[in-house]
Amino acid sequence: MKKYDHLKIEKKWQKEWDSKKVYKTLDSKSAKSKKLKPFYVLGMFPYPSGAGLHVGHPRSYIGSDICARMKRMQGFNVLYPMGYDAFGLPAEQYAIEHNVHPREAVEKNIKTFRGQFDKIGFSFDWSRQVNTTDTEYYKWTQWIFLKLYNSYYDKKSNKARPISELIKKLSKEDKEWKNYDELKKQDILMNYRLAYEGESEVNWCQVLGTVLANDEIVDDAHGHPVSERGGYPVEKIRIKQWFLRITSYADRLIEGLPELKWSNHLKEIQKNWIGKSEGSLIKFPLFKLNIDVEVFTTRADTLFGVTYVVLAPEHPLILNLKNKIENWKEVEEYIEHARHKENQERMDETKEKTGVELKVIKAINPANNEEVPVWISDYVLADYGTGAVMAVPMHDERDRQFSNKYHIPIIDRPLVDKFEITEKVGGKIVTKYKMRDAVFARQRYWGEPIPLYRDKKGIIHEVKKLPLELPNVKSYEPTGHAEGPLAGVKAWVAKGYETNTMPGWAGSSWYFLRYMDPKNKKELASKKELDYWKQVDMYVGGAEHATGHLLYSRFWHKFLKDIGVVKTEEPFVELHNQGLIMATDGRKMSKRWGNVVNPDDIVKVYGADTLRVYEMFMGPFDQPVAWSTESIIGSRRFLEKVWRISQDIVASPSEISSRFTLPGIPGGTHTIQKSHSALLEKLLHKTIKKVTEDIANFNFNTAISSMMILVNEMEKSDQVTVADFKMFLQLLAPFAPYIAEDIWKSFGEKKSIHISGWPKYDKNKIKDDVIKIAVQVNGKVRAEIEFAPDSSEADIKEIVLSNEAVKSWIKGGEIKRFIYIKNKLVNIVV
């Protein structure tokens, strides 16, 4: 008997699959001519870090691979590609430390990743690989950026339109338009563009002379934020940056959620993140000042209970009131103090609320003309709503805390109708969102250059010839001001180019489209391919991207639909999130804890098939599980059992050719004996049904469990037929592609099992001809009786009540109820 030598067979078939291009995806034309339907399976592409893959990473790819393999066997033209999201901070930090170009680090890491991928036996079509840092790729990232820059959101048609249409409209509406100079027009248009320049806060570290990402900041012993490198203080400063107007798409991003086959959990996260709320804008005139303070409230019904108005310290109105405020010095100090307070501290709810009254400014409640004081406090956020709040301590916990501290009276007034009162005081019903526009700039080198430049007058122009390539720099070290290393490249700055680069999520927001047509030089992908594939049918990846990549991609996709590039509204129809694989110590696997298990080691000792089966068997796909090298042996034993059975079949061909026939079912009895081989066939067909459904639902653990049950039965039997065993191998193939292929070929098959078709179960063969019905007396199981399926209740009742065991439990008592659940159970209530 041949030994199951995983090293040998895995190497052999890997080579064969590569050379025969078994997993090659057809382009739309050849697929259509063969009448193959498309199915697009995608795993989130990795960031090629220097650490390589640990056993946690393959889990999501094994899941998507199994799905892709089954769909391929079912006859779909499956697109299942892989690539690399290779821009980003770690490569830049590596470059600083080792004084090499980030590209070198990336290339080296990609090689490691590819080697690891190949060993695990993924069915990627590598001819379609993309890499976000290739100029031919990021050319199109820049192209999309320019499209965003040249578009505005038209609320009427509820979609993005070219900025040229807006200019036409503005010049019609505003007679002065044609007299404005270019800079003024630019400023006005900036308020509409979907990619626009604005101001935002960044983490600035004076000592390091650089802007830091949140990941590069840690808290020191006193809870103050310091740089991870060196432990230097970090402060917030405001700088000009590019933004994407994702808020324009807020409604569509919410509306699209229900139709998505994503977990409710994830949809909920996105919905909360967008944070839509309806409320009223209400103006509070300032006493004798001819100035209004506009507040946003969701509780206009409490308007009569207002006791003061609060502004955020950053509210622009405060400076206008400078001369009218008697205690200006105190106010100024408070504003300064709030500015230096760290965001974290400011948002800490346990911290007591502070504020200063603007003396002697009074606001007038438009509902009843009552005068109320005006305060400033940092419990009001400048960038939500209007940055001003009407305080109703009676109905709002925060207002009550503040009132208690500063001895502001709390008054109880009856509630009124929200909508009526808003109308009555001349307010407006509006919708606000928690989500902010997305900062689309990083003060870094290793990212896509923003394809814009400024002339000497400050007018912004597009770069006409894409790609705008990232120039080489001498040093990746910080420049000492709040700009990236590109600011140190004289030729770059001289041309007026942006010194910020795009954030990490730029390239990942559309990469799934590039896979459809990865080598296209004229378009990001051809119309033909885009129309054929449409969107990702099955997406698999981490839930940690809920409010990042998964939201940004939806936003970009909707924009690309608006400008006619794609036809679908949503990029990812169905999504599954894999649970994290934790280390045996219960922590995340990380170099830092020294608890990392390398898949290469597992593949070497147990084989890739065992690793794959184990990772899918260890628990539900979407749940976190702890790695246990001890438990892998079970998966290995399962595959060895499969191997042994296959050897037996090959060894005795005469036995298996004598196919068993079903004996007739004897009538009149409730116990029907059947041959083992007929039972085995029934079990096989049940297993086909179960595995097919389980893969479709990503219930891989129960699919494997049902295959184990089948194999256990096969092992007991000496009547396993080649035909049946081959059907089982096809079920196993997506999970354990190497061993399935090897045994398949040993039966003389010429074509790979992975394109051999998918077994179908026979409805008649899974029908049970005897059904065990549990008999309960007062809810407790007291007997089990066999019946023919679908027996009538009357028949069952007669037999059950004449059963001795049942009789003894009823003890002659009166039967109050007789409940029969078809083909399952009987409950007798006495």
Place this chain on the structure above:
RNA sequence: GCCCGAGUGGCGGAAUUGGUAUACGCGCACGACUUAAAAUCGUGUCUCGUAAGGGAUGUGGGUUCGACUCCCACCUCGGGCACCA
């Protein structure tokens, strides 16, 4: 604080339009094979009880003929948001 999700043997877990709780696997124990070991196979393995039988799905209630599954309250863990007016 608010919003989600989850608590089942020694361990990973199975079973939910309410219908035989603990499938499958790991571990453990015993047995077979072997000179022996490994591998493999078989048997057992929630708990109390000699048994008959009773009890058990985080805790306490409720609905029901029947609850891991539905409802209420609480506890614990995980995730998301976090002064969003």
